Structure formats: C-alpha cells, structure tokens
Amino acid sequence: MTEKLGEPRLDVESCESTQLLVDTSLPEGALVVADHQTAGRGRLGRSWEAPAGTALLFSVLLKPPPERHVPELSLVAGIAVADALERILGLSVQIKWPNDVMLRRQKVAGCLAEARDDAVVLGIGVNVEQTTAELPPNAGSIRTLTGRGCDRADLLSTVLDDLGSRYSSWRKGGLDAVYDGLGPRDFLRGRHVTVNGTTGIAAMIDREGRLEISVAHGDVVKVESGEVAYAR
Numbered sequence: 001m002t003e004k005l006g007e008p009r010l011d012v013e014s015c016e017s018t019q020l021l022v023d024t025s026l027p028e029g030a031l032v033v034a035d036h037q038t039a040g041r042g043r044l045g046r047s048w049e050a051p052a053g054t055a056l057l058f059s060v061l062l063k064p065p066p067e068r069h070v071p072e073l074s075l076v077a078g079i080a081v082a083d084a085l086e087r088i089l090g091l092s093v094q095i096k097w098p099n100d101v102m103l104r105r106q107k108v109a110g111c112l113a114e115a116r117d118d119a120v121v122l123g124i125g126v127n128v129e130q131t132t133a134e135l136p137p138n139a140g141s142i143r144t145l146t147g148r149g150c151d152r153a154d155l156l157s158t159v160l161d162d163l164g165s166r167y168s169s170w171r172k173g174g175l176d177a178v179y180d181g182l183g184p185r186d187f188l189r190g191r192h193v194t195v196n197g198t199t200g201i202a203a204m205i206d207r208e209g210r211l212e213i214s215v216a217h218g219d220v221v222k223v224e225s226g227e228v229a230y231a232r
Ligand code: BT5
Pocket: 016, 017, 018, 019, 037, 039, 040, 041, 042, 043, 044, 046, 047, 048, 049, 050, 056, 057, 058, 059, 099, 100, 107, 108, 109, 110, 111, 112, 123, 124, 125, 126, 127, 135, 136, 139, 140
C-alpha cells in the first residue's frame, strides 16, 4: 500500500482514454497523464470532452483491499479534488453524488472508478482552461468560473497529494474515515431530485456512499447508483 501516488508515470500527448493506458500489472499508484483524449470516457458509456491542452486528464491505478466497496472511490476522488481546488482557489467546492465536483453550481470535474483485473483504474478530469464555448451545458472550467487559470502540473501534484492521503484513510476506515470531506460538501442535500424513478428531497449521502432520498410519508429510499436529475 502506498500514500504517495504517481509512480511510475506515463505522459502522453494524445490517446483514446487514459483509462485504457493503465497497465494493471504495475504497482499501485501508477499514473497516466494525457494532454488530449480522443475518446474520453464518463460513466455508463458517456463521453468526456476537452480540447487539447485545456484540462487535467489522468488515471491512477489503485489496489484496494477486498473488503472495501469500490464505487465509493469516485466519492473519495471527488473529496480529494475538492480539497485541492479549495486549497488552490480559496473557494468552496461541492460534491454532487455520485462523482461530480461542482464549483459555483457548475461541474468543474468528474471522476470515474472502473474495476479491472482485481484493481481499480481511477480517472479524473478537471476543466482548467476551457472557454464557455468549449464546455457542455452546466459545466465550467477554473478559467470560466474564477476568471483566472491554474497551472495544470501544480494542480496535478496537489490532487495526487490529497488523493494519496484520502485514499489511505479510506483504505483503513472506509467512507466513514473521509466523511468530514463529504458530508459538508453535499451539493444535492435539500434539493428536489429524481434518481432511477425515485423522486423526493435528497437528504444525505450515507457512510456507505448511498444517496438517501426523503420521499412521501416520511419514508427514506437509499440509492446505490444512478443518474440524478435535480432542480437547480
Ligand atoms: C464523469 O462521468 O463525470 C467522469 C469523467 C471522468 C473523466 C476522466 S478524464 C481522465 C480519465 N480518462 C477517461 O477517459 N475518463 C477519465 P459522467 O458523470 O458520466 O459525466 C459525463 C457527462 O458529463 C457527459 O455526458 C457530458 O454531459 C458531461 N461532460 C462531458 N465532458 C465534460 C466536461 N469536460 N466537463 C463537464 N461535463 C462534461
């Protein structure tokens, strides 16, 4: 097990997706960074788009112990990205269950945890320099949201530090051990949401990473995963 993530490291100018370039036979912490992806991936077969040279795009190899619940890793990654952005920008950052990082109500980063060969390839994309025209609706970049850019190499090293520390805590104690970085940043809390056909008010993210939704008659439905529609 490692706290320092990022070794060995492969930097590429362009690839389909950094997720595909991670060799799972390498030790935990192996990193792939790309300047551009031609087929960047989101969850559920969706795509992740960013013009060359505008975003931080990387994947890191993790080998969590079998007792840990892998889907929680996209939340752990979100916590680490939020830690890093708050430190660098001095602004508060939210996490939108299950895998989005939000700044000023816009999606500024996305995380993707994919299980492969008894390991997990964790991909993170952070929008850094894109203009509004280069972003999908309801998305923002550090540039569009703060009016200033950010050095992608510095951002990567800060995110890797925070991820190393949050991941190490999660390995030992699960989501409970990193919950201080999640509960107070819950973007959906109190919002009217629909997930997998369940409509209600998002109450909280529980300590197993499920979204709790308050529905009619005071009942609570816990959702493991899914796509969220919410009132803005
Ligand atoms: C995610 O999926 O948010 C996970 C994104 C992970 C991307 C990283 S980049 C490095 C690594 N290599 C990869 O190939 N992937 C990882 P999801 O929640 O499914 O969001 C995808 C949706 O977000 C799309 O359907 C678009 O609507 C939207 N989207 C696409 N590009 C975006 C961007 N740059 N910023 C914000 N939203 C975007």
